[in-house]
Amino acid sequence: MLSQMVLQWVELGLIFSIMALGVYLTFRILDFPDLTVDGSFVTGAAVSATMIYNGYPPAAATLASLFAGLLAGCLTGILHTKGKINNLLSGILMMTALYSINLRIMGFTDPNVTSKPNIPLLNQETVVSQVESLGNAAGFPWALLVFFLAVTFIFKWMLDWFLKTEIGLAMRATGDNKRMIRSFSANTDGLIILGLGISNAYVALSGSLFAQYNEFADAGMGIGMIVIGLASVIIGEAVVGTKTIARATLAVVIGAILYRIIVGFALKQNMMDASDMKLITAAIVVLALIIPGLIEKRREKRKKAKRNGKRSVRQEEKANA
Numbered sequence: 001m002l003s004q005m006v007l008q009w010v011e012l013g014l015i016f017s018i019m020a021l022g023v024y025l026t027f028r029i030l031d032f033p034d035l036t037v038d039g040s041f042v043t044g045a046a047v048s049a050t051m052i053y054n055g056y057p058p059a060a061a062t063l064a065s066l067f068a069g070l071l072a073g074c075l076t077g078i079l080h081t082k083g084k085i086n087n088l089l090s091g092i093l094m095m096t097a098l099y100s101i102n103l104r105i106m107g108f109t110d111p112n113v114t115s116k117p118n119i120p121l122l123n124q125e126t127v128v129s130q131v132e133s134l135g136n137a138a139g140f141p142w143a144l145l146v147f148f149l150a151v152t153f154i155f156k157w158m159l160d161w162f163l164k165t166e167i168g169l170a171m172r173a174t175g176d177n178k179r180m181i182r183s184f185s186a187n188t189d190g191l192i193i194l195g196l197g198i199s200n201a202y203v204a205l206s207g208s209l210f211a212q213y214n215e216f217a218d219a220g221m222g223i224g225m226i227v228i229g230l231a232s233v234i235i236g237e238a239v240v241g242t243k244t245i246a247r248a249t250l251a252v253v254i255g256a257i258l259y260r261i262i263v264g265f266a267l268k269q270n271m272m273d274a275s276d277m278k279l280i281t282a283a284i285v286v287l288a289l290i291i292p293g294l295i296e297k298r299r300e301k302r303k304k305a306k307r308n309g310k311r312s313v314r315q316e317e318k319a320n321a
Contacts, residue, residue: 009257009264009265011144012210012260013257013258013261014257015209016232017252017256018151018202018205018209019203019206019207019225019229020228020233020253020256021252022037022198022199022200022203022206023037023226024249025198025199027230028175028233029163029172032192032195033091034091035088035092035226036196036200037199037229038095038222038225039096039102040222041203042099042207042217042218042222044206044208045210045218045221045222046211047064047065047105047208048061048064048208048212049106049121049216049217050105050106050217052124053109058125058212062127062212065207066201066205068204069201069207070197070198070204075094076200077189077192081193082189099219106118106219118216118218119217126212128144128212129212148209151209153253156250170186224278227278230285232252234255234284235255235259235288236252237251239258240255266280
């Protein structure tokens with residue numbers, strides 16, 4: 001029973017790791033606090049669920065969610081770069097707009113309404129149900145885990161490869177020092193738009209897989225996703241480290257899995273209610289952001305005390321001589 005639950009936690013962690021990779025791209029690479037994530041996660045779920053409900057192939061619906069997320073991210077980038085809107089505010093505006101857009105998208109499942117808050121997928125064929133059916137037919141109960149592992153590491157590898165290309169290097173430089181890279185005639189606006197588009201494409205794909213895994217899409221399922229993504233990034237970096245891009249993205253994947261296991265275990269042991277999950281996640285992120293700074297300050301104090309001690313010893317030696 002416990003092994004089955006751990007398997008589900010790992011599967012959910014792999015789904016969320018794709019979203020966390022998108023958050024890593026904006027948060028760490030572009031240094032852009034993108035709140036579009038809470039909206040684009042639902043957009044991916046809404047687009048794929050609506051298409052599946054209306055009879056489209058699940059693979060095509062999942063692919064369409066990628067492009068929907070890409071469009072949402074690019075629009076946020078355009079608001080910021082071309083509209084000269086603050087980066088935080090542009091994400092908030094897009095997230096707010098996406099809430100209504102997502103309701104409209106899900107409304108396409110019923111000709112009698114213009115908007116809808118959720119879509120059930122209980123009796124629909126999805127990518128997840130297809131993989132499970134193939135696994136059961138082959139007598140392989142780990143088929144879904146292997147599928148999520150493959151998808152996650154394919155998209156991780158794609159991100160690693162992209163960030164080592166000329167455009168990827170320019171994007172990394174844009175996040176580090178926008179003025180410097182602009183002096184080399186790089187189109188920083190285009191790089192920001194592209195980075196946000198790719199990031200939200202990853203987030204939307206995660207939302208699509210999450211909806212198919214849980215067999216429903218809901219307008220409120222994206223609330224707090226940016227915090228979960230940040231928690232995954234920070235936990236992973238603390239455990240694995242960030243010496244190289246490949247290691248940093250691996251850290252994000254491991255962080256997302258660890259986060260889901262920690263939360264799942266806490267819920268199972270009745271250490272917290274399901275309603276407290278967002279609060280606990282926010283607390284984890286706050287602590288993870290504050291503690292490294294406190295540790296660094298303490299380390300600096302120790303180094304300073306050691307230097308002062310050595311200086312006083314030398315002065316005493318000179319005085320005695």
